[in-house]
Amino acid sequence: MNESLIKGALIVLYAEMAALTEAECATVCGAAYAELMGPAYARCCEGNGHMCEAAIERATDVFGVTLARVHHHPTLSLMGPAGCTAAPHYRPLCTIHTCEINSLGFKRGAPEWTDEYFARRERLMELEAKRLSIQNLKETEYERATIRN
Numbered sequence: 001m002n003e004s005l006i007k008g009a010l011i012v013l014y015a016e017m018a019a020l021t022e023a024e025c026a027t028v029c030g031a032a033y034a035e036l037m038g039p040a041y042a043r044c045c046e047g048n049g050h051m052c053e054a055a056i057e058r059a060t061d062v063f064g065v066t067l068a069r070v071h072h073h074p075t076l077s078l079m080g081p082a083g084c085t086a087a088p089h090y091r092p093l094c095t096i097h098t099c100e101i102n103s104l105g106f107k108r109g110a111p112e113w114t115d116e117y118f119a120r121r122e123r124l125m126e127l128e129a130k131r132l133s134i135q136n137l138k139e140t141e142y143e144r145a146t147i148r149n
């Protein structure tokens with residue numbers, strides 16, 4: 001599998017993972033957070049502005065895309081009025097996050113959901129490892145060529 005096929009597969013798989021985890025944010029975690037903080041702050045990424053910066057960096061470094069800062073939220077530069085403006089593959093750690101997985105390691109009362117989640121996560125990690133090894137190889141070759149010249 002070459003690099004562009006891997007990236008294409010990552011885009012699809014992160015979108016599918018987002019569909020799985022966003023439903024959790026919208027119901028399980030988000031609802032509790034909204035009750036506490038108000039609907040404008042109904043996200044557990046509240047206070048994690050560094051994750052937006054990491055997404056901006058990854059979009060440029062891995063996909064060659066410049067993400068625009070939204071200036072809607074006081075600390076989250078990619079948070080727009082209707083949620084995150086970054087596609088799921090630009091923000092992998094946000095995409096795979098749910099509060100129950102993060103705190104308990106499973107979704108309560110939902111073993112099938114948990115199995116599906118970890119199967120998808122494992123596939124994503126495999127592809128990310130392949131992508132990273134290709135990237136490292138390219139960087140090493142570039143460094144060798146720079147030293148030679």
Ligand code: SF4
Nearest residue numbers: 045051052079084094
């Ligand atoms: S990238 Fe999006 S989901 Fe992640 S912390 Fe920023 S606003 Fe939240």
